Amino acid sequence: MSSDLLANALVRERGYEAVAIQADELLYSLSSSEVDLVVIGAEVNSKSGDAFELVETLSQAYPNANAVILLNQTSNESVIQAFRSGARGVFSRQQPMAEFLDCVEHVRKGFIWAGREQTNSLLQALKSIPAPNPFTAGTSPSLTARELEVVQYAAKGKTNKIIASELGLSEHTVKNYLFRAFEKLGVSSRVELLFYLTLKGHTFSASRIESVDETLVVE
Structure with a gap:
């Protein structure tokens, strides 16, 4: 079109x-x-x-x-x-x-x-995102500095290959960081990750x- x-x-x-x-x-x-x-x-x-x-x-x-x-x-x-x-x-x-x-x-x-x-x-x-815990409102699971860095790149839509190249890591290492971060955050995909971060008030460039x-x- x-x-x-x-x-x-x-x-x-x-x-x-x-x-x-x-x-x-x-x-x-x-x-x-x-x-x-x-x-x-x-x-x-x-x-x-x-x-x-x-x-x-x-x-x-x-x-x-x-x-x-x-x-x-x-x-x-x-x-x-x-x-x-x-x-x-x-x-x-x-x-x-x-x-x-x-x-x-x-x-x-x-x-x-x-x-x-x-x-x-x-x-x-949206249905897959864990409901907020009223007893821990305002808190977030503890991610390591490197896990947070990889998650931020993933939230911008970057592939594992691009993340690995820009951070000087192997694709396997990036995959492991994302896997551990997903477990801590209670999400199972990048789509759920984007929703989770948005609901938590995180902002990232397009x-x-x-x-x-x-x-x-x-x-």
Whole structure:
């Protein structure tokens, strides 16, 4: 789905005023006109920027402009990162156009939108997080300095290979640190880890797994 195709569909099917622009023109366009919603396209391994960081900048500078991130491929981690960066909707290019139109319609009305599969995964991850212990509220399991460092990298969406390279460790060692940290925190996956850290008030910069390819502005 190209940005021009999406913009034309919104004009034709919903009667919106829509225009496709490049990512580097987004903030300038927002400064000169009122925009209700922005759809930011992302491509894996693109060099043109970072979709998550752009959404984060957008949500801080223009809080009234709701954002949808359009991904080539969605994973549980990328969906969580998208919402944590400030997006109110996440859409996969593999989904049909009719669902994209529904996504835009819901987000423009102030709702949160994700595909059925992603929603089910997010709900399952939330259910898997241990309930807070009222007798230890405000406390966290004790992680070693290295375990915490590895967990922070994992929370940014980095793979074990990248973590190992940046920290000068082997992938096997990184895997062991994560395993011990997961046991202490009571989580079983990176998705649950992201939810746990978010609930505990931890903040991390957005991941660079996905990067900007195109931007659609809906006025």
